[in-house]
Amino acid sequence: xxxxxxxxWILWNQLYHYVGPVRFNQLLKVFGxxxxxxxxxxxxxxxxxxxxxxxQALCMRENITIAPILDRLSKLSVRxxxxxxxxxxxxxxxxxxxxxxxxxxxxxxxIDYPALAVVGTRRITRYGQEVIEALIPEFCSSGxxxxxxxxxxxxxxxxxxxxxxGGRTIAVLACGIDQIYPPANTHLGEEIINCGRxxxxxxxxxxxxxxxxxxxxxxxxxxxxxxxxxxxxAAEGSGTFHTAKAALEQGxxxxxxxxxxxxxxxxxxxxxxxxxxxxxxxxxxILEELKVGAENAFQTVRERIPATEDEEKLLALIGDEExxxxxxxxxxxxxxxxxxxxxxxxxxxxxxxxxxGGVYRGIGRK
Numbered sequence: 001x002x003x004x005x006x007x008x009w010i011l012w013n014q015l016y017h018y019v020g021p022v023r024f025n026q027l028l029k030v031f032g033x034x035x036x037x038x039x040x041x042x043x044x045x046x047x048x049x050x051x052x053x054x055x056q057a058l059c060m061r062e063n064i065t066i067a068p069i070l071d072r073l074s075k076l077s078v079r080x081x082x083x084x085x086x087x088x089x090x091x092x093x094x095x096x097x098x099x100x101x102x103x104x105x106x107x108x109x110x111i112d113y114p115a116l117a118v119v120g121t122r123r124i125t126r127y128g129q130e131v132i133e134a135l136i137p138e139f140c141s142s143g144x145x146x147x148x149x150x151x152x153x154x155x156x157x158x159x160x161x162x163x164x165x166g167g168r169t170i171a172v173l174a175c176g177i178d179q180i181y182p183p184a185n186t187h188l189g190e191e192i193i194n195c196g197r198x199x200x201x202x203x204x205x206x207x208x209x210x211x212x213x214x215x216x217x218x219x220x221x222x223x224x225x226x227x228x229x230x231x232x233x234a235a236e237g238s239g240t241f242h243t244a245k246a247a248l249e250q251g252x253x254x255x256x257x258x259x260x261x262x263x264x265x266x267x268x269x270x271x272x273x274x275x276x277x278x279x280x281x282x283x284x285x286i287l288e289e290l291k292v293g294a295e296n297a298f299q300t301v302r303e304r305i306p307a308t309e310d311e312e313k314l315l316a317l318i319g320d321e322e323x324x325x326x327x328x329x330x331x332x333x334x335x336x337x338x339x340x341x342x343x344x345x346x347x348x349x350x351x352x353x354x355x356x357g358g359v360y361r362g363i364g365r366k
Contacts (some may be wrong), residue, residue, distance in 0.1 A: 001084050007066045008034035013101045014064050014205045018057035020217075022236065023050065034152045064191050074205055078177050079104045081111070089311050091115075093251045099203035103177035106199035110168050114292060115145040117222045118155030119243050120232035121265050128233040128265070131158050132259050135230075136345035138283035140167025141347075149218060150192075150200075154232045156185055163195060166345070173202035174214040181210040208284040219243040220250070220330075227290045230280065234268030244272060253289055255280045270306050270342060286340040310334070310342050315351060318362040325358040 001009075008361075012019055013036055019027070024034075026048060030303040031037035042188055057089055074079070081087055081102045089112045092098050104111065120128060136146060146162035150153040150171035171192055175181045177200065180189035185318055192198030201300035203221065204214065206215060219242045223229050229247040231254070234240040247254050256277040259266025274277050317323065317331045329339050346352040353361045 001082065005033055006080070006082060007070075008038050009101055010069060010080070010182055011038055011061070011064055011066060013203075015057050015060065016071070016203070016205055016208070018054040020354075021100055023054070023207060026102045033213055050276065054174045069206065072178065072255040073103070076178055079108045087112070087365070089223070089225055091227065092221065092224045098224070099221060100203050102203055103206070104199055104201045105177060106194075107168075108197060108199065110145055110170060110197075110199045111201070113168060113227070113338040114143060114290075115170065116146045116286065116290070117147045117226040117229040117243065117247070118154065118158040118232065119148055119219075119222065119229060119240050120234050121154075121238060121268075122151055122153035122239065124153040124157055124233060125263065127259060128154060128257075129157055132161050135280075135283045135286075136161035136167070137165035140165040140241055140284070142283070142287050142293060144227075145170055146288075147222055147274060149174065149222055150180070150189060150213075152182060152184060156188055158232075159188060159198075163197065165198070168197050168199075170201060171227065172218055172225070173204070175199060175200050175202065175210040175248055176204050176206040176208040178206045198277045207297065213299070215239055216242040216246075220246040223247035223252055224250050226252065228255060228286065229271055230255040230257070230286065231269050231277070232257050233259065233263075233265040234272075235264050236267045236271060240268065241272075244277070253278065254318060255286055255289075267361045310338070311346055311351070313340055314339070314346065315362060318352060318360060322355060322359050322361045325360065328360070 012200055025260055027037040028034065030048060031040055038061060042055055045055060045058060046298040068347050080341065081104065083093065083100045118132070130156070139146060140162055145151055145168040146158055147170045148158045150156065150173060151158065159169045159171060169192060170188065174183065180186045186309060189200060193200055223243050223246045229243055230253060231240055231244055244254050254272065254277040256269040256279060259269055278285065278289060314332060317328055325339060325343065329336055332339060343352060347354055351362070
């Protein structure tokens with residue numbers, strides 16, 4: 001695609017709320033290119049059956065110029081990927097209405113890695129937090145990228161748990177790439193961008209506020225970019241159902257965490273399970289269903305996540321032999337808690353194997 005044509009894709013995106021993915025695809029077919037469509041008179045679109053508001057929006061074209069947009073994106077180090085690019089994520093390309101254009105901040109290469117959407121209530125309970133803290137490290141160590149929407153509650157906890165586990169995470173925004181919503185998650189959003197293991201994406205043009213109508217639209221990307229969707233907690237009628245519904249329509253797997261019959265935040269997950277969602281009691285339930293190749297994924301994680309100084313010391317002491325934790329405590333001159341926590345992190349990264357009985361063996365790195 002020429003720079004001129006790509007710029008016209010960006011220009012059309014500024015009219016997103018009038019010219020969404022379906023209409024944009026239509027104008028490409030009718031006019032042959034975004035540039036030709038941009039230069040066509042408004043009357044030409046009447047014949048396509050476009051509504052009055054969309055036709056009126058076309059009159060705004062003469063007031064939109066590309067230079068300020070590109071300058072704004074450049075200052076934020078925003079990357080752009082179009083549906084015509086080879087780098088466009090394959091799983092997202094397969095949905096009914098893939099976004100023509102994605103804005104991205106962070107590590108763009110993560111966009112086509114195997115991913116799992118983790119979603120749920122904004123009013124997460126302690127039970128929901130414990131579930132996330134137990135499952136996310138296993139997903140990350142098995143090579144799955146954790147995808148969510150950066151909202152309060154389940155979304156934020158899932159993103160943070162992935163980062164804490166040394167894994168990858170993608171946040172899909174319901175607003176422009178030049179802002180982070182909600183403001184309470186600004187620090188988390190910046191950490192995702194800057195940590196080297198995260199990515200923020202959106203299809204909405206810069207400057208777009210977080211309108212309520214944006215969330216269902218955004219949710220189809222969360223599910224569409226993922227192999228499956230896991231619902232942690234959700235009340236009946238929760239907006240989370242939009243993501244689960246989109247996942248089913250896209251032919252993706254839907255998983256749900258069973259919860260207490262007395263908790264209103266488990267009523268939604270119970271309903272999903274009754275409707276056919278797969279109940280999850282451990283990470284392996286999902287990894288087996290999605291056929292995630294754990295050993296290959298472990299190697300990817302080992303290559304991408306360097307060990308800390310303490311981890312390197314323990315790895316050197318373990319070598320390729322089996323060592324008991326008591327022996328490691330003496331050799332490393334660390335506290336018991338420090339050795340145990342470090343071994344847990346090394347196990348998550350696939351660098352050591354817990355052989356049982358307090359015995360660990362190094363797996364080794366290439």
